[in-house]
Amino acid sequence: MPLPDNEIERVLAVVAHPDDVDFGSAGTMAGFVQAGLQVTYLLCTYGEQGGFDETPRDQMPAIREAEQRAAAAAVGVDDVRFLSGYRDGWLEPTFELQREICRVIRQVRPQRVLTQSPDRFWDRLGASHPDHLAAGEATVRAVYPAARNPFAWPELIADEGLEPWTVQELWMMAHPESNHTVDITDDFDRKLAALHAHVSQTGHLGDGLEERLRQWGTTVASGGGLGEGRLAEAFRVVATG
Template identity: 55%
Template sequence: MAHPDDVDFGVAGTIAGWTEQGVEVAYLMVTDGDAGGFDDGITRAEMAVLRRDEQRSAAKCVGVDDVRFLGYPDGRVEATLGLRRDIARVIRQVRPDRVVMPSPERDYERIYPSHPDHRAVGAAALDAVYPDARNPYAFPELLEEGLEAWTAREVWIVGGPTLNRYVDITAHFERKLAALRCHATQTAHMGEGELEGMLRGWLSSNAAAGGLPEGSLAESFQVVNTA
């Protein structure tokens, strides 16, 4: 994901379900989120430290201990060859079956998920899955580091343009909410119940779109076979 908290807004409920089933999950944050928050009294470097710590705490809420950061500048991410290489490196290190990422496409009906950093990370991550991580001749420096080629079998795009998977997270909603509350620099300004109400609105709409029973809460994805 691009920033600390992106994974928790988009997929934390689903991840809580995966880790309960014994699935190992690793997080990769491209930036430290240094351009976020609402406090003019701290430096951007201090904000980066806070947000890394918040993400580590949030990850523990849903059973994730492996949290990695690339340290790209928040708000200035581009889908460069360097970013593709850095993501491909982690794919070869972790060797995942599934890679979750933001959508590389702009959503004109709901603009907020289409932050430029999100789209850049989505584009670079998709290219890192195919063809970079699986091609032993792409980025030969990775082979020199001892990282063999690896093929991830599927990609889950958060809020992709053609949604085809709705995951019922009703049983894991409280863990998702707890994870998001760990991101105090981003959510503490919200009024009592505002965060929960906002989430329930989004997730209820997802559940309805996915044909889940009334009262359900769901996260939505476009799942792409990349085997």
Template identity: 60%
Template sequence: MTTPGPSAVPTPSPTDPSAADTPPAARPPAPEHTQKPAPQAPQGAHALVIVAHPDDADFGAAGTLATWADEGFDTTLLVVTRGDQGGLEDEDMTAQTQRREAEQRAASAVVGVRDVRFLDGFRDGWLEPTFELQKEIVRVIREVRPARVLTQSPERNWDRLFSSHPDHMAVGEATVRACYPAAENPHAWPELVSELGLAAFKVPEIWIMGHPEPNHAVDITDTFERKVEALHQHVSQVGFLPAGALETRLRTWAEASARAAGLPQGRLAEVFKRVWVNAAPPGN
């Protein structure tokens, strides 16, 4: 078993039914974490979140997205599939995907994400980091021109294998490739320039959730209730849980992440691998 390095912050997984009872062991603090009060985003700043399925962004980053909204970020959520393999067994697939799309839009509204987009032609459970998928992601990156991109980990976490869904890894890999070098290369899919007028764009930074070695924590104590409310919108995914169970699990994961990141007792956090692509880290 590979053990993350000394600066790693363990990432609780939202997909493990037993995770609430087995929080990850505390490790030394991450080398950086957000401070309170949070800085305000530059006027007109955009963020782009790219995930495989409805509910992925909310389990992994809803508290952070709500924090960004409070800071002034205008966030776009791009969901690659409509979650057609994650609904009710006796539900028609068309109805299922419509339900999951509606659930995601409702959840996003709770945390202040107003622009929610779904890609067509990509199936839940069948994702690969193909050039077709990369092109679609590059298109959206150039449309949104975000100050930061948040996505899923392209790296498998052997300590918490259930967090490494193949679709998550595929979207993470496709997104990282799209951020660098494709989005900033005008010769990558030149028709995006000639036909759509989408000029090349350099992504400043990437935030990766579910990474085995995160280096950045966001204090979500003040936005935790919005995270819980957002996830309650995904009735098809969490409606079967006993009353209060979802909040208990989410709080356990967030407490463990905050402790491992060195935040004060009683704080809650979400953790990420923060990668500086075309921008310098703060203080440099």
């Protein structure tokens, strides 16, 4: 079982693209914020390959950054960070990406890190975009052992004063073996608002977006044993030791 929220002060969410955190966990994030937790989002790319219209590709990074910041604000998150130099569709769990994530872990010093599953979910292949797998794998490697190890990228200490930090637990979205369900019924409107903010990605869905989210949320809630009429998000939670 995860630690209770009153034992957590800071949460870092690391994802591949704008909107990933909102599809997978916006309701949960809204709950964290309302519980008084400080939440930071870290985006590995600007999602320039996304979208469903003729928007010039060179405009998409700025559009998607603005959308993600608006979506974060809808659930009460104001610390949103983007890495630079990583291309949408080309993400790999390189040592460079691991170091960038390790740097932010040591800056934020979260007790809880949420990311995407590095394990492919064959029943929901769309959730296992290669960039999602890469972001998840790089984050897991950064959480353990790099962020806590003073001998991993010692320049982070020598040049930036970023001392090692031990993350206490890891939450993974879209994992094929989830073990924790969060009831988001009371925060569903915030999740919906967050996803409506991603106009370039969800605008074409119209009212179908809410229908889709309610269907997903109901299925997850049922699988998690919640009562009728509830909506939920699911995670694989791992204590990092």
